Amino acid sequence: MRDRNHFEDPVAHSANAVVRLALIGYRCTGKSSLAQILAQQWGWRAVDLDKVLQERARKDIADLVREQGWHSFRMIEAELLREFSKHERVVVATGGGIIETPECRETLKRDFYTVWLTADIHTILQRMSKDANTAAQRPPLTDKTPEEEVRSLLEHRRPWYQECSILKLSTDRMSLPRLAAEIEKAMHRGDKEEFPIRIE
Template identity: 35%
Template sequence: MRPEIISQLLGCIWRIVPVMNIYLIGYRCTGKTTVGKLLSQKLSWPILDSDIELVKEQRRPISEIVEKEGWNSFRSIEKEIIRKLCCLNHHVIATGGGAVLDPENVGIMRTTGKVIWLKALPETIARRMANDKSTENNRPALTDKGIFDEIKETLNFRNPIYEGAMDFSIDTDWMTIEEICNTIQARMKM
């Protein structure tokens, strides 16, 4: 059976069978992947990262996709990855920071699980990005501004979108990964 037919069938199934995933949304370096890994261990649920899945499927880094094909093409590919991941059940899914820019992504995530916004101050994000060796290859620039100005500008634009997409949020600035996971479990009564 062709992959697109399987995807369409799975898309129909999630409308019939209740699905429960945990989606971690938020800006770059707010802890989505790191929190997701520990949370998946605590829940005994698999963890998937939409950016990692996208890179595996495309067999090239995000920076190359954006450089050669542009952000619109990347977002289109990301949308298909999100759609596939939303067909799964009992998974922790760390999304790319811009996945919520597409209202259809938000709709399908809200229908198939709980959406948790991991937040951080611009200063915290900048510090984490500076310490993250994968930032350069996996996180292409979103604007032509410096890192801190880009973070502030992008958060000003995205924060209302994150807020509209979430079931609840957690400020990650002053919490350990363990505390964040415990808070998620308590809020979801798991």
């Protein structure tokens, strides 16, 4: 995980303060829900990048990928992340594969306090099976079974998640309020603690 030791109060206005936060991680690790909690607590804006992309494209991600392919989707995603990297006081919930794009990895490292949310494979599969939006918003990425796909992609993406993140949190057993508290605590610590910080 990257070393970023100049962050202060998440709602402060000094030049060195955190002004935008990104949540990364695999599908169904709680990014969108946690973004809402954090934004509400801090008086910031929560941005669900997948939802913004679908609203602007006027179609579901599955349809967009089917019509234009994954490369086109990733380029649109990168453009949106670049756009919100210029905003302040935003919590951005990213898509699970955003770290596959080199430009996005650089943007996350340069412009965001980035938190990596994790969950056990079986937790992810259970959450996906209960999510009514999975089929439309989360199309299969391979021809493997769901478990094989999750296992394979987690292994493939793990180095990139680690490269981009300052903080890693497991969402298996922690409530959303507790996760929010841990993030705020880490941001307040700033240069008082040694990175990487891992809480699981």
